[in-house]
Amino acid sequence: MIAGLLAASLLAQTADLKTSVSAWVDAHQKAIVGELLDALAIPNVAADTPNIRRNAEHLRAMLARHGFTPEILDTTGNPLVYGALNVPGATRTVLFYCHYDGQPVDPAKWNQPDPFTPVVRGEGREARIYARSASDDKAPIVALMAAVDALKASGLAPSSNIRVILDGEEEASSPSLVPAIARYKDKLRADLMIILDGPAHSSGRPTVVYGARGIVTVDLTVFGPKSGVHSGNYGNWMPNTALRLATLLASMKDDEGRVKVAGYYDTIVPLTAEERAMLDAVPDDSAKMLQVFGVAAPEAGFPKLQDAMQLPTLNIRGLASSFVGPGARTIIPDRATAAIDIRLVKETSGEDLVTKLSAHVEKQGYHLVQADPDDATRAKFGKLAALRLNGPIINAFRTSTSDPRARALVASVTRTFGQPPVQLRTLGGTVPIAPFIEALGFPALIVPTVNFDNNQHEENENLRIGTFLDSIVTIAAVLRM
Amino acid sequence: MIAGLLAASLLAQTADLKTSVSAWVDAHQKAIVGELLDALAIPNVAADTPNIRRNAEHLRAMLARHGFTPEILDTTGNPLVYGALNVPGATRTVLFYCHYDGQPVDPAKWNQPDPFTPVVRGEGREARIYARSASDDKAPIVALMAAVDALKASGLAPSSNIRVILDGEEEASSPSLVPAIARYKDKLRADLMIILDGPAHSSGRPTVVYGARGIVTVDLTVFGPKSGVHSGNYGNWMPNTALRLATLLASMKDDEGRVKVAGYYDTIVPLTAEERAMLDAVPDDSAKMLQVFGVAAPEAGFPKLQDAMQLPTLNIRGLASSFVGPGARTIIPDRATAAIDIRLVKETSGEDLVTKLSAHVEKQGYHLVQADPDDATRAKFGKLAALRLNGPIINAFRTSTSDPRARALVASVTRTFGQPPVQLRTLGGTVPIAPFIEALGFPALIVPTVNFDNNQHEENENLRIGTFLDSIVTIAAVLRM
Numbered sequence: 001m002i003a004g005l006l007a008a009s010l011l012a013q014t015a016d017l018k019t020s021v022s023a024w025v026d027a028h029q030k031a032i033v034g035e036l037l038d039a040l041a042i043p044n045v046a047a048d049t050p051n052i053r054r055n056a057e058h059l060r061a062m063l064a065r066h067g068f069t070p071e072i073l074d075t076t077g078n079p080l081v082y083g084a085l086n087v088p089g090a091t092r093t094v095l096f097y098c099h100y101d102g103q104p105v106d107p108a109k110w111n112q113p114d115p116f117t118p119v120v121r122g123e124g125r126e127a128r129i130y131a132r133s134a135s136d137d138k139a140p141i142v143a144l145m146a147a148v149d150a151l152k153a154s155g156l157a158p159s160s161n162i163r164v165i166l167d168g169e170e171e172a173s174s175p176s177l178v179p180a181i182a183r184y185k186d187k188l189r190a191d192l193m194i195i196l197d198g199p200a201h202s203s204g205r206p207t208v209v210y211g212a213r214g215i216v217t218v219d220l221t222v223f224g225p226k227s228g229v230h231s232g233n234y235g236n237w238m239p240n241t242a243l244r245l246a247t248l249l250a251s252m253k254d255d256e257g258r259v260k261v262a263g264y265y266d267t268i269v270p271l272t273a274e275e276r277a278m279l280d281a282v283p284d285d286s287a288k289m290l291q292v293f294g295v296a297a298p299e300a301g302f303p304k305l306q307d308a309m310q311l312p313t314l315n316i317r318g319l320a321s322s323f324v325g326p327g328a329r330t331i332i333p334d335r336a337t338a339a340i341d342i343r344l345v346k347e348t349s350g351e352d353l354v355t356k357l358s359a360h361v362e363k364q365g366y367h368l369v370q371a372d373p374d375d376a377t378r379a380k381f382g383k384l385a386a387l388r389l390n391g392p393i394i395n396a397f398r399t400s401t402s403d404p405r406a407r408a409l410v411a412s413v414t415r416t417f418g419q420p421p422v423q424l425r426t427l428g429g430t431v432p433i434a435p436f437i438e439a440l441g442f443p444a445l446i447v448p449t450v451n452f453d454n455n456q457h458e459e460n461e462n463l464r465i466g467t468f469l470d471s472i473v474t475i476a477a478v479l480r481m
Numbered sequence: 482m483i484a485g486l487l488a489a490s491l492l493a494q495t496a497d498l499k500t501s502v503s504a505w506v507d508a509h510q511k512a513i514v515g516e517l518l519d520a521l522a523i524p525n526v527a528a529d530t531p532n533i534r535r536n537a538e539h540l541r542a543m544l545a546r547h548g549f550t551p552e553i554l555d556t557t558g559n560p561l562v563y564g565a566l567n568v569p570g571a572t573r574t575v576l577f578y579c580h581y582d583g584q585p586v587d588p589a590k591w592n593q594p595d596p597f598t599p600v601v602r603g604e605g606r607e608a609r610i611y612a613r614s615a616s617d618d619k620a621p622i623v624a625l626m627a628a629v630d631a632l633k634a635s636g637l638a639p640s641s642n643i644r645v646i647l648d649g650e651e652e653a654s655s656p657s658l659v660p661a662i663a664r665y666k667d668k669l670r671a672d673l674m675i676i677l678d679g680p681a682h683s684s685g686r687p688t689v690v691y692g693a694r695g696i697v698t699v700d701l702t703v704f705g706p707k708s709g710v711h712s713g714n715y716g717n718w719m720p721n722t723a724l725r726l727a728t729l730l731a732s733m734k735d736d737e738g739r740v741k742v743a744g745y746y747d748t749i750v751p752l753t754a755e756e757r758a759m760l761d762a763v764p765d766d767s768a769k770m771l772q773v774f775g776v777a778a779p780e781a782g783f784p785k786l787q788d789a790m791q792l793p794t795l796n797i798r799g800l801a802s803s804f805v806g807p808g809a810r811t812i813i814p815d816r817a818t819a820a821i822d823i824r825l826v827k828e829t830s831g832e833d834l835v836t837k838l839s840a841h842v843e844k845q846g847y848h849l850v851q852a853d854p855d856d857a858t859r860a861k862f863g864k865l866a867a868l869r870l871n872g873p874i875i876n877a878f879r880t881s882t883s884d885p886r887a888r889a890l891v892a893s894v895t896r897t898f899g900q901p902p903v904q905l906r907t908l909g910g911t912v913p914i915a916p917f918i919e920a921l922g923f924p925a926l927i928v929p930t931v932n933f934d935n936n937q938h939e940e941n942e943n944l945r946i947g948t949f950l951d952s953i954v955t956i957a958a959v960l961r962m
Contacts, residue, residue: 236780236792313717316724316814317812321797321800325801
């Protein structure tokens with residue numbers, strides 16, 4: 001009975017928040033969109049230092065206009081823009097992360113003269129703003145400001161102190177972000193980070209993401225003769241290098257796509273019933289995705305997309321050996337290389353998986369070298385290969401679905417919309433700022449809000465107006481968590 | 482007793498032929514080498530029609546000078562140069578084939594200003610002539626002329642009527658050769674063709690080759706999603722295209738390098754004891770070859786090079802899928818291709834092996850397409866691949882080692898040198914004029930005579946003088962078969 005009353009009361013509050021914020025957004029739509037269009041008119045490629053500075057100044061003014069105490073934080077690279085807004089009585093601090101730089105542009109490929117002179121096409125909620133960073137990632141900054149204003153206008157305060165950090169180098173892998181932590185430790189202190197970046201689930205529903213996979217890339221090379229040898233004069237007698245690589249790769253997975261490398265999944269923890277239910281509740285339209293990609297069926301061992309995201313991958317992203325096509329020569333190749341990427345989950349370490357993969361290669365009879373083998377090494381070992389790491393390992397991150405801060409956020413969104421958000425336990429891809437999350441040491445959640453078909457990183461990047469306006473309600477719910 | 486006397490008599494005859502031809506060659510060395518240097522001074526790239534014509538005229542004059550009735554035979558391409566020399570009482574006609582065109586040149590890569598201005602470096606028998614076609618294939622033409630002269634000077638006649646055909650398009654795959662047969666049938670009629678081309682065995686001993694492998698090349702492509710998809714967003718769920726190709730390729734051979742495609746070796750006929758002995762007698766220096774190539778051991782299933790040449794191959798000559806190296810992207814590739822060459826032996830048909838390979842691919846669950854699959858095909862089949870033929874199939878050829886004409890030739894060389902020549906049952910590589918041999922319909926043998934390290938087809942092609950002079954004795958022995 002009491003539970004019923006409480007539910008009814010929460011539902012009323014929900015309807016209130018959604019109704020009042022929506023009404024305010026409707027009334028101020030022109031000003032909100034105008035503020036975004038102004039922000040999009042400043043070019044923001046990370047390497048364009050003068051314009052990056054203009055963006056930072058513009059955003060500092062925007063934060064001030066919406067009640068934040070703003071600051072430009074200098075770093076070893078592009079400046080961070082910072083804002084603080086304290087709420088009397090709040091016992092929790094939430095740090096919102098967005099970025100204000102954008103991907104480089106090739107204007108010739110756009111359907112408009114200048115990616116930094118925004119163009120609006122279409123009508124009403126279906127209208128779209130076309131400009132670099134329209135979705136990625138200036139829209140969420142403006143939406144956050146609007147949500148703060150909408151709450152204020154509704155006589156509501158955020159339930160936490162707010163900190164905002166705006167990164168000017170995300171599309172360049174945020175090299176200055178982790179080093180800036182030591183310098184600005186006090187300003188960045190919070191209980192939860194909320195990343196406003198990326199597209200919402202393709203269903204268009206509010207989306208909460210608990211984590212993202214990490215990545216490590218390696219090149220696996222099998223060495224054959226010192227240089228390609230004539231396939232007629234030596235074919236059958238000289239071992240075929242490309243076939244050896246193929247056989248080695250084939251040994252790594254079973255017929256259903258599961259990794260056979262010993263111990264690869266050893267550290268994986270079984271899903272809880274709640275997590276299982278959460279994955280099953282994600283409204284993925286597999287049939288539609290397969291149709292778009294032109295593939296009849298997913299890997300037999302991973303029929304459900306969300307399940308596939310919970311395990312590390314072993315993906316061959318490229319193969320190369322001698323030539324294919326007009327340049328092909330009738331030789332036994334001198335080497336064959338597979339470019340591999342391994343997506344990590346929270347429970348796996350990149351070093352560990354690469355070590356296990358190395359052990360697997362050795363178990364197939366290969367002697368591993370780091371550099372191209374010399375004559376003595378060639379004479380000694382029948383099978384030679386190199387497994388070489390490319391670039392840094394980026395770890396996965398994941399906040400526990402049972403974390404009380406996560407529960408509070410999801411509860412607030414659920415109340416506001418009358419149904420739970422789409423909850424993704426693990427994004428398949430990698431978040432470039434994962435090292436920043438790791439270094440800060442408090443949990444992070446991603447609340448991606450823009451339309452999934454926004455052409456992010458490509459030409460004709462766009463933002464659907466209806467999705468943008470709805471995102472203000474979602475962010476208001478987050479502020480009221 | 483009689484056998485002993487006969488052997489002694491043959492040995493005397495042997496010593497006679499070798500001694501008298503060698504003495505004549507020694508006495509005329511300057512003139513012989515001069516004749517070759519003159520021939521090398523005429524550029525002979527097949528596409529250089531005016532100079533090809535100059536070569537043809539020059540060779541016609543050379544044939545006339547050495548007692549042949551010469552003729553230039555026009556074709557749809559470059560002219561053939563033809564010569565006939567009848568021997569009173571001869572019951573057999575032997576057709577010698579050489580070619581007078583050479584590979585294109587890149588003078589900047591040569592250690593001399595002009596590949597068509599021959600340079601001699603070194604002293605005595607170790608001296609070498611550097612020029613395009615020095616070895617491939619003008620030297621054998623001049624050596625044949627010298628051998629005819631040397632026999633004549635020794636009071637000996639060739640044991641057969643001689644026909645000579647000099648091809649002007651061999652390095653351009655001899656497109657006009659087979660069509661010319663119908664027009665010049667009578668002139669080309671013979672009992673045996675002897676091809677004077679290519680390097681002698683690396684031991685430097687006289688060499689007789691009974692056949693050569695043919696070739697067919699195919700591209701095997703496995704199709705994945707329509708375009709590369711994000712390896713994070715879809716990794717594990719989306720089947721990996723490159724791994725599928727690797728698994729398919731791995732299924733084609735066992736761990737020792739033998740082809741597992743059903744029926745691949747079905748048409749192979751076991752070696753006779755004589756053939757077995759012949760293969761075992763080839764003085765291949767495997768250890769040296771492995772050292773040069775930088776490989777510790779040959780394929781376990783083919784420990785002996787000559788054995789490896791008696792079976793068809795299945796060689797992956799190239800692999801390609803998306804990118805490896807700096808351009809690598811974290812995607813699941815849209816396609817993966819293996820470029821394959823299959824070397825054929827006399828007992829195998831190219832069509833048959835490709836059909837068996839196709840059946841093998843289908844047996845692994847693939848639906849085979851010819852063109853890139855359309856949406857309906859993509860939706861219907863879980864595994865899609867294409868196996869596409871490149872260019873024409875060139876058949877193998879092989880003359881039986883028990884053919885009486887082959888036995889007569891080998892016996893004559895054995896008598897002359899006091900030991901049998903190196904006999905190669907099957908060259909591993911492919912002879913471009915195999916279709917010509919096939920169309921003529923009588924047996925062919927290759928008597929390759931130049932130094933194995935002649936840099937054929939490359940810059941700084943050369944001819945070792947000692948090997949060249951010895952080849953005149955070998956050819957004289959062939960003329961006396």
